[in-house]
Amino acid sequence: MNSEIKYKINKDKCINCGLCVDICLVYEKISSKVDTIHPNLCIECGHCESVCPVNAIEGPEEVKMICEDEQIPTYESLQFLLQTRRSIRRYKSEPISDIDLQKMLEAGRYAPTGSNEQNIKYVVINSHEKMQELSEIALPVVFKTFKVAKKIASLPFAGKILGKKQAYRLKNIYGPAITIFEERNKQGEDRLFYNAPGLMVVHGEKQDEALAFSCHIAMHNCVLIAQTLGIGCLLNSFALMAINQSKVLRKKLGIPKENKCFGAMTFGYKNINYKKHVNRKPVNVNIIE
Ligand SMILES: Cc1cc2nc3c(=O)[nH]c(=O)nc-3n(C[C@H](O)[C@H](O)[C@H](O)COP(=O)(O)O)c2cc1C
Numbered sequence: 001m002n003s004e005i006k007y008k009i010n011k012d013k014c015i016n017c018g019l020c021v022d023i024c025l026v027y028e029k030i031s032s033k034v035d036t037i038h039p040n041l042c043i044e045c046g047h048c049e050s051v052c053p054v055n056a057i058e059g060p061e062e063v064k065m066i067c068e069d070e071q072i073p074t075y076e077s078l079q080f081l082l083q084t085r086r087s088i089r090r091y092k093s094e095p096i097s098d099i100d101l102q103k104m105l106e107a108g109r110y111a112p113t114g115s116n117e118q119n120i121k122y123v124v125i126n127s128h129e130k131m132q133e134l135s136e137i138a139l140p141v142v143f144k145t146f147k148v149a150k151k152i153a154s155l156p157f158a159g160k161i162l163g164k165k166q167a168y169r170l171k172n173i174y175g176p177a178i179t180i181f182e183e184r185n186k187q188g189e190d191r192l193f194y195n196a197p198g199l200m201v202v203h204g205e206k207q208d209e210a211l212a213f214s215c216h217i218a219m220h221n222c223v224l225i226a227q228t229l230g231i232g233c234l235l236n237s238f239a240l241m242a243i244n245q246s247k248v249l250r251k252k253l254g255i256p257k258e259n260k261c262f263g264a265m266t267f268g269y270k271n272i273n274y275k276k277h278v279n280r281k282p283v284n285v286n287i288i289e
Helices: 019-023 047-051 075-084 098-109 128-154 158-162 164-188 211-230 237-245 247-253
Strands: 027-030 031-038 121-127 198-205 231-235 259-269
Touching: 019 027, 019 047, 031 128, 075 098, 075 211, 098 121, 098 198, 121 128, 128 158, 128 164, 128 198, 128 237, 128 247, 158 164, 164 237, 198 211, 198 237, 211 259, 237 247
Parallel strands: none
Antiparallel strands: 027 031, 121 198, 198 259, 231 259
8 A cells, every 4th residue: 555645544433334435536345344445546635534424534634624514605695706706907006915815825725726736836926016017027028919919910811820700800809909008008007917016827837738727717716715805806818928928027927937827817905896797698508418
């Protein structure tokens, strides 16, 4: 048996009910006795310990939260949170408190990750001055990318390169929007970070598809908890693009070259209140029964 496995069955307590066998491949029931058969498959998700009705599986952590169904938010309160979340582009200038920042990061910490790898790396800027320094480096990168994009969109065979729909969008929607974006920034507006005092970036190993997925989930966990704290967030693909394209920015943020940023968002205490829910298109779903 792999001595590294962190979850042990206490045979004195185990009632051989097999619940751990149902939820995890590490355990098997042989001659009506449950045992640890494939310890090398353990990803330390803790499901075995959580499910055991008699606390016979002992894990590495001493403090455990007892989960009672009635403690989880109701459907209505969670749906309300989801429905009232908006992208926030107006922030108070002061950075968020350390306690609130920790709360946001805790929300990310409890996000699921592929194979329970818990391999998301965070970088957080929580200072207006530092954000301004970053903006000075990021803006020229964004402008340069836009310039290239606009050039491609104006080519007669742009549709072949980008696909018809994307070429149309770039020419007729993004192109003009980019022009306004550039003008407004030149006039002193910050259309990139929107004067946010904070930026959160999630990154990890470049080739890891599952990690990209995990990063998106974790970042959105942070967004939702932020909302309960009066903190507004803006998932920010312009910032993401600039960071992934600029060695200088990546160095400034301490992101190694073998890593990729999978998500970026600006945040700060919000300085705007949306009074109305937003409408969305009907869900485009194919339910197969
Ligand atoms: C992946 C992603 C990237 C986004 N990037 C930007 C961005 O770079 N700049 C921006 O102003 N808004 C950005 N947004 C915000 C969207 O425009 C916004 O979510 C959408 O218009 C719906 O509005 P709501 O979030 O307030 O409901 C982004 C949103 C998502 C999900």
